[in-house]
Amino acid sequence: MKYPAVLSFADILPELDGFDAIIDVRSEGEFALDHLPGAINCPVLKDEERERVGTLYKQVNAFEAKKVGAALVARNIAEHLETRFSDKPRDWKPLVYCWRGGNRSGAMAHILAKVGWPAIQLDGGYKAYRAHVSAALDNPPELAWRVICGTTGSGKSRLLETLDALGAQVLDLERLAAHRGSVLGHLPHAPQPTQKMFESRIWDTLRRFDPQRPLFVESESKKVGNLRVPDAVMERMRGAPCIALALSRRNRVRLLMEDYQHFACDPQALNGQLDHLAQLHGRAKIDAWHALANRGAMPELVEQLLVEHYDPAYLRSIDRNFVQYGQARVLELDDIAPGDFARAAQTLHAA
Incomplete structure (x- = not known):
């Protein structure tokens, strides 16, 4: 399998308890509302940073927002690599997700895979997980x-x-x-x-x-x-x-x-x-x-x-x-x- 692999929640569910870490890269506020069971919060954009980028996107344009956002994301991922992930062995297997499985989790999963870890990215992100939970509780x-x-x-x-x-x-x-x-x-x-x-x-x-x-x-x-x-x-x-x-x-x-x-x-x-x-x-x-x-x-x-x-x-x-x-x-x-x-x-x- 080529990493980072992007898999659906249906594909991930049978192995959900087998990941060494489930990494939620959303902001602290998003994480506090709900998250995958056992997930840890490693924001690539913190609450105030996400607000800043969102404001630029609305008031200036997408390009300027992405430039600022990319620098913040790179800085935050570097901090996580130097602290929370620094002692992880070669076979450490993380699952990474964000809100919709897009830029934030994609950036983290790409860098983790480049280091050499078998990183998996959740396709559709938290929204895909939430849809599964809602459907499962509608038919227990x-x-x-x-x-x-x-x-x-x-x-x-x-x-x-x-x-x-x-x-x-x-x-x-x-x-x-x-x-x-x-x-x-x-x-x-x-x-x-x-x-x-x-x-x-x-x-x-x-x-x-x-x-x-x-x-x-x-x-x-x-x-x-x-x-x-x-x-x-x-x-x-x-x-x-x-x-x-x-x-x-x-x-x-x-x-x-x-x-x-x-x-x-x-x-x-x-x-x-x-x-x-x-x-x-x-x-x-x-x-x-x-x-x-x-x-x-x-x-x-x-x-x-x-x-x-x-x-x-x-x-x-x-x-x-x-x-x-x-x-x-x-x-x-x-x-x-x-x-x-x-x-x-x-x-x-x-x-």
Whole structure:
């Protein structure tokens, strides 16, 4: 094969995990919005440089823009060669892509190939990758979906984490979305990814699964925080067999107190989130919950939220949205210690 080789995403996909590096040469801002799984960002035009070249293109002409852009691209590629790539051996195999598979990735791939590395350039760039992801999520693979159901605080996320640690196939949408999936689900210091990044994470997880083995997922709603679960993935989940996780209310309160400790330390932030429920419960109820938060009566507040908000909402939606919930296998947890979740996970993993 002559290098740099320019290949389609369909040709690259079977070998995607075999590259020594996946190099995204787009700007930092483009990379942050979404990128191929495992890619590293090595811009050949940084954000401010890309803006400068674009302005020249619009206000002067393409020739002047290309002259300035070429100098910047050459300088940035040289920097990457002298730093990030300087220790790479002769057989180092990189995949290079940009937005459309044009000038930026072509320049990087050409120079890497001239050095002697077997560089591959993605034809169509990120746009080709994104088109593949969108099509794949419009028609998810036929997998043996198993939906973990249960009221808020019953330990669904902990069970998924334990199953994952055992080697089971797990699609943890809340982890991929960096959100716990409720009005109080925002994770401090962990912003949610973009919608496109969320979809990339889902696609990358699903593509690795064996259709002969069960896939465990939580009974999420259509939105996880600000992000939307792709419609076809939602349809697969809602038609799948269910497992009903059961835990006493006392233990659910304990579990939620552990998972939401950050709110106990910051009642102002908690009250700000509770304000979103005012339309459902009225101002008087929200003010009463604010008072509990302000005086540190967190167990009482959590129990009231379960009884008056979360449990009724769950019961209204679960039968309607998950068609096999009426035949769900019940899995009871005695407590919330790691051993309790390990035994539950082993039961499911062995089935």
